[in-house]
Amino acid sequence: MYLQELDSEKLKKLQWQIMQNVAASAIIPLMRIGDELGLFKVLADNGPCTDEEFSNLAKIDNRYGREWLLALCAAGYCSADEDVNKFHLSPEQQAVFAFEDSPALMIGAYDVLSANVHGIDSVREAFKTGEGVHYEKFHPCCFQGTARFFKPSYAANLLKKWLPKVSGVVEKLKDGGSYADIGCGFGVSTLMVAEEFPKAEVYGFDIHKPSIQKAQSIAKEARMEKRIQYTVADAKSYAGKFDVIAFFDCLHDMGDPEGAARYAFEHLNDGGVVILIEPTASDKPSENFHTIGQMYYSFSTMGCIPTSKSQEVGLALGAQAGPKKLEDILSKAGLADPKVVHRNASNMVIEARKI
Ligand SMILES: C[S@@+](CC[C@H](N)C(=O)[O-])C[C@H]1O[C@@H](n2cnc3c(N)ncnc32)[C@H](O)[C@@H]1O
Incomplete structure (x- = not known):
């Protein structure tokens, strides 16, 4: 039974910090999927567009497409009009997510983050044994992510x-x-x-x-x-x-x-x-x-x-x-x-x- 006295202010502060980190981490798979399916590029090239137009252009299911757009808007990674009918990427959002040759591109970070999640099993075993994990054993998105993340x-x-x-x-x-x-x-x-x-x-x-x-x-x-x-x-x-x-x-x-x-x-x-x-x-x-x-x-x-x-x-x-x-x-x-x-x-x- 957990019985320690807690400072409620400190606890609240820590819990809020964790919530922010959890929210930031929750979007990792959405970023990988968006990148792999070219969703950022579709939005950059066609926004403002409705979720239906977006899903048709991206050739994806509309229900998934709409939820993805809303999650990205909540993160500040996508923009919508006041009624949340039309979605677009601002020039800055385009620069960090949509164009491979952009000097501000940051999407590669999500390749590395995804590779780290894929690596959990092997690294968890290494924690116990103290052994290493060969670089070639990492998920391929680690290699491309390193290059894309560092390039800008x-x-x-x-x-x-x-x-x-x-x-x-x-x-x-x-x-x-x-x-x-x-x-x-x-x-x-x-x-x-x-x-x-x-x-x-x-x-x-x-x-x-x-x-x-x-x-x-x-x-x-x-x-x-x-x-x-x-x-x-x-x-x-x-x-x-x-x-x-x-x-x-x-x-x-x-x-x-x-x-x-x-x-x-x-x-x-x-x-x-x-x-x-x-x-x-x-x-x-x-x-x-x-x-x-x-x-x-x-x-x-x-x-x-x-x-x-x-x-x-x-x-x-x-x-x-x-x-x-x-x-x-x-x-x-x-x-x-x-x-x-x-x-x-x-x-x-x-x-x-x-x-
Ligand atoms: C984080 S990546 C950096 C790659 C590149 N320098 C860059 O900045 O984009 C580290 C690189 O070091 C390489 N590496 C690790 N150990 C090495 C070794 N002993 N000899 C040569 N290359 C090695 C890996 O294969 C990997 O490509």
């Missing part, structure tokens, strides 16, 4: 804000330097670098074969397949020597980040530089207790920790390791002067050099 941020920041903060990198790449993107996934960042620096030699490596295959097909679509060489390889097994070695949102996923950093040190040309993009975090966990920290610690529990534990060493740094641990890893690997050169609300850029 890379598009806004990588070339304009992040690379220019790392001293000498832009000059090296403009002059035809060599660039290796380790753990490149679908090659979102790799393609951006190859397009921006036509003289640079660009390579992408990842242990996950389906991601490398997808990166190759994206490069082909962009007519960049001759400019980028993608290879399936572990962060401790790729061949070649490079002027710039990048780890974008992946060092903390690796089982042996120090081994990967040491391997990068050995595969850098003299004067070369390692760049990490990592989720923004403080070294003190208590300073990560906020909305972004909630998201990253949750993603980390379901994705980053199991991936790292499935690999050699299994250090399991987590997505909120903080700069100190990451800089120490780079130092121990022999890299000089590791430091954070830029940070925003979601990402930090760390550089270290071979001198």
Whole structure:
């Protein structure tokens, strides 16, 4: 029998916070369904429209269509007229949900969230055994979600804000330097670098074969397949020597980040530089207790920790390791002067050099 004295004000506040989180989570499957059935695009292209017109155009059952529209309106993700007869997406709602090439697209987050729900069984077992879960075992929407979720941020920041903060990198790449993107996934960042620096030699490596295959097909679509060489390889097994070695949102996923950093040190040309993009975090966990920290610690529990534990060493740094641990890893690997050169609300850029 539960008999503890409770502070009713504190309880009410906590319960309201939970209700908000529950409501936010309840919409996850609707977002996936809407995305997969192209419902956002139908609404963007045809709104304002009635629920019947919308359902006909989307080729879905009207009762499901209407309930979906009402749920999205309640969330503020869709708009309706006063009588709730006609539905549309505002320009901002279109920008975050409907157009794949929008610089504000956020729908990919729901791919990752759905993958995490699909992963419950395997990660729950890993909680008990302490084992890892191989990245390839995750639901496929994890891989596409990562690329879609990160792409707008890379598009806004990588070339304009992040690379220019790392001293000498832009000059090296403009002059035809060599660039290796380790753990490149679908090659979102790799393609951006190859397009921006036509003289640079660009390579992408990842242990996950389906991601490398997808990166190759994206490069082909962009007519960049001759400019980028993608290879399936572990962060401790790729061949070649490079002027710039990048780890974008992946060092903390690796089982042996120090081994990967040491391997990068050995595969850098003299004067070369390692760049990490990592989720923004403080070294003190208590300073990560906020909305972004909630998201990253949750993603980390379901994705980053199991991936790292499935690999050699299994250090399991987590997505909120903080700069100190990451800089120490780079130092121990022999890299000089590791430091954070830029940070925003979601990402930090760390550089270290071979001198
Ligand atoms: C969160 S994803 C980031 C992908 C990409 N860098 C991006 O920013 O879109 C992490 C990537 O690291 C890769 N990865 C994990 N461990 C690796 C390892 N030991 N060697 C190479 N790649 C690895 C995964 O396969 C995955 O593609």
